Amino acid sequence: MELPGAYRIELSNFIDLVRLITSSSPDRPSTIFKWKSQDGTYYYGTFAIFPGYFDYRSLPVLFFITTESELEGKGQGLVRYDLQESDNQISFLKFLKEQDLENAHTGLIRFIPIINLKSPPTIFTDSA
Numbered sequence: 849m850e851l852p853g854a855y856r857i858e859l860s861n862f863i864d865l866v867r868l869i870t871s872s873s874p875d876r877p878s879t880i881f882k883w884k885s886q887d888g889t890y891y892y893g894t895f896a897i898f899p900g901y902f903d904y905r906s907l908p909v910l911f912f913i914t915t916e917s918e919l920e921g922k923g924q925g926l927v928r929y930d931l932q933e934s935d936n937q938i939s940f941l942k943f944l945k946e947q948d949l950e951n952a953h954t955g956l957i958r959f960i961p962i963i964n965l966k967s968p969p970t971i972f973t974d975s976a
Contacts, residue, residue, distance in 0.1 A: 854895070854908035854909060854910055854969075854971045855907070855908070855909045855910070856909075856910050856912065856971060856972070857909055857910070857911050857912070858912055858913065858914070859911055859912065859913050860913070861913060862892060862913055862915075862919055862938065863937065863938060864913075865880065865892060865893070865894065865911060865912070865913055866880075866927060866929050866937075866938060866960065868894070868896075868911055869894050869960055870929055870931075870958045870960070872896060877960075877961075878894060878960060879894060879960065879961055879962075879963050880892055880893070880894055880927065880960055880961070880962045880963070881893050881894065881895075881962075881963050881965050881969075882918075882962050882963065882964050882965065883964070883965040883966075883967065883968050883969075885968060885972075888916075889914050889915070889916065890914065890915045890916070890917065890918055890919075891912050891913070891914055891968065891972075892912060892913050892915070892919065892962070893910050893911055893912030893913070893969075894910070894911055894912075895908060895909070895910050895911075896908075896909045896910075896911060910969065910971060919940070920940035920962060921940060923942045924940035924941055924942050925942070925961060925962045925963075925964075926940065926941040926942070926943070926944070926959055926960070926961055926962065927939075927940060927941075927959065927960040927961075927962060928940070928941050928948065928957065928958075928959055929957065929958045929959075929960065930956065930957050931955075931956045931957070931958070932956050932957075941959075944959065
């Protein structure tokens with residue numbers, strides 16, 4: 849019996865991706881991976897592993913969104929997610945300031961690095 853590889857689940861928008869990351873790993877850091885396809889589409893995604901995939905012990909899933917252009921500005925490789933804000937929950941930063949670090953300990957502000965991939969993950973390039 850051959851089990852399929854990682855599953856791809858496309859989310860509707862970037863804030864849903866950030867909410868998923870922060871709710872599924874509140875006590876440990878997570879990462880957003882970004883890559884650009886050959887047709888110019890930008891992908892932002894994160895991997896999650898769900899335990900108990902038959903006897904193989906886990907189910908890998910890539911949650912992602914697609915956009916026509918980059919969401920962050922040049923050099924802004926950090927997402928700031930503020931759970932206290934109702935309108936502007938997400939902003940992009942180049943680096944953390946001392947005030948950001950002071951607010952992070954409350955758990956109401958989360959920071960997620962964006963890591964640029966040179967090429968897409970194989971689950972996007974394998975024909976399956």
